[in-house]
Amino acid sequence: MHSLSEHSLARLFVLCSRPSPGPGAREEVLRLAGSVRDWDRALGKAEEEGILPLLYWNLRDDPGAVPAAVLETLRRSFLRNLARNTQVYREMEFFLESVRRAGLRVALTKGGRLALDIYPDIALRPFWDVDFIVHPSDWPALKKTLGGIGYTEAADSGGGPAAADPPLDWTYSPYYRKDSLFLEFHFTSLGIHFRSREEDGLWSSAGRLSVRGTEAMVLPVEHELCYLCIHAQQHSYQRLVWLSDIAELALRPGLDWDRVLRISRAERVKGPVFYGLYLANTLWPGAVPPGPLAELLPGPVERAGLRFLWPEAATAARSPAPAWPYYMPSLFSIWERKSPGLAARTLWGILFPPLAWLAANCGLPPNSLRLYSRYLDRILRPVLTAAKRFTADT
Numbered sequence: 001m002h003s004l005s006e007h008s009l010a011r012l013f014v015l016c017s018r019p020s021p022g023p024g025a026r027e028e029v030l031r032l033a034g035s036v037r038d039w040d041r042a043l044g045k046a047e048e049e050g051i052l053p054l055l056y057w058n059l060r061d062d063p064g065a066v067p068a069a070v071l072e073t074l075r076r077s078f079l080r081n082l083a084r085n086t087q088v089y090r091e092m093e094f095f096l097e098s099v100r101r102a103g104l105r106v107a108l109t110k111g112g113r114l115a116l117d118i119y120p121d122i123a124l125r126p127f128w129d130v131d132f133i134v135h136p137s138d139w140p141a142l143k144k145t146l147g148g149i150g151y152t153e154a155a156d157s158g159g160g161p162a163a164a165d166p167p168l169d170w171t172y173s174p175y176y177r178k179d180s181l182f183l184e185f186h187f188t189s190l191g192i193h194f195r196s197r198e199e200d201g202l203w204s205s206a207g208r209l210s211v212r213g214t215e216a217m218v219l220p221v222e223h224e225l226c227y228l229c230i231h232a233q234q235h236s237y238q239r240l241v242w243l244s245d246i247a248e249l250a251l252r253p254g255l256d257w258d259r260v261l262r263i264s265r266a267e268r269v270k271g272p273v274f275y276g277l278y279l280a281n282t283l284w285p286g287a288v289p290p291g292p293l294a295e296l297l298p299g300p301v302e303r304a305g306l307r308f309l310w311p312e313a314a315t316a317a318r319s320p321a322p323a324w325p326y327y328m329p330s331l332f333s334i335w336e337r338k339s340p341g342l343a344a345r346t347l348w349g350i351l352f353p354p355l356a357w358l359a360a361n362c363g364l365p366p367n368s369l370r371l372y373s374r375y376l377d378r379i380l381r382p383v384l385t386a387a388k389r390f391t392a393d394t
Helices: 006-018 026-035 039-050 053-057 070-103 111-117 138-147 201-202 221-234 241-250 257-266 268-281 290-296 300-309 312-316 328-337 340-352 355-362 372-394
Strands: 106-108 132-136 175-179 181-186 207-211 216-217
Touching: 006 026, 006 039, 006 053, 026 053, 039 053, 053 070, 070 111, 070 181, 070 207, 070 216, 106 111, 111 132, 111 207, 111 216, 111 221, 111 241, 111 340, 181 328, 181 355, 221 241, 221 257, 221 268, 221 328, 241 268, 257 268, 257 340, 268 290, 268 300, 268 312, 268 328, 300 328, 300 340, 328 340, 340 372, 355 372
Parallel strands: 106 216, 132 181
Antiparallel strands: 106 132, 175 181, 207 216
16 A cells, blocks of 8 residues: 555656646646655656656756755756767767668667657656667668677677577567667567568658757657557556656647557557557546547457556556566457467467577577576466466455
8 A cells, every 4th residue: 555655756756757747737746846755765766767857857947846955966867868868869870870871761769769859858858778660671781781880789689699680570679789879679660579561651651850960760650659558568667758758749749640540450459559548648637639549449358458467546656566578568469360370379489489589588508408497487477477466456
């Protein structure tokens, strides 16, 4: 059971995890900030939620609302993130220009895109690595480009040796590094265990985003919104900033909701997209129009599954909860595809990936007997997570 102070802190975080807390919320923000007693703990939780710069942004104009030392800590955190993001974009500029000149289909996504695209200051959106979606056909050329400009594949990519050329499915997301810059590449445009049904049409409608002296390719904003909903679910909505991203993008002027619906239906991801939008709208009422939510509403079985796995009240209260496996959105997509044969093949691939891939992913020798315990862990993890959920509820 959460104390009143924990509920108040969760509410403060929700209000301050957007660039503007909304009309009439200013007084509530100041009242809640003034009630915080343990700022060290609050700042630690805000950092875990990915909203430390946003917290500063919303408190900076009212220095009397929080202790001076706290505001100074927040200011320094904001400036550190500003400096870091500025450096990341500067170091990334030559890579983006090389990709643009080569005509490769490589799209900037998630935090690296959003900090530039939807937030009023790049310091407001922390991110560690820079994520890109790559058209699978362009990966061989992109690998050559990366090597030619000094990037090397990180040892912990989880895809095995680069020479093995593993299948470009969602289990292989290699990291490439140059100095302090990490780039992560993904080969399925929605991050699930299935190829997009409209791969070429998706890339033909890609846009461009200015990044310092060059441009980055970006996928349509409607596709990005679907991807953000799926990504947040893959990580069990454990960071508030992921839901803030969804809300900010959902409020973007000119967003084509009919296109969001078409993508969700065609790719069989209505459940994950619906629930990301639904949770964002629960935290910030009005962030998502009621029409699209009604159109995306999944059937009763899928809806019950979503609410069991990620109860909306617990998510809104930012209550600690066990993380479900990363592949949960793929399971909901399997349900929507209604193909027993496809379900069996996909589940086998998820639970029993190739031994060489598992060895590289776990950092173990390919002949290690410990690898078989990893297979067991993949099978038992959903069961153990469910047991933890039941225990927490009793």
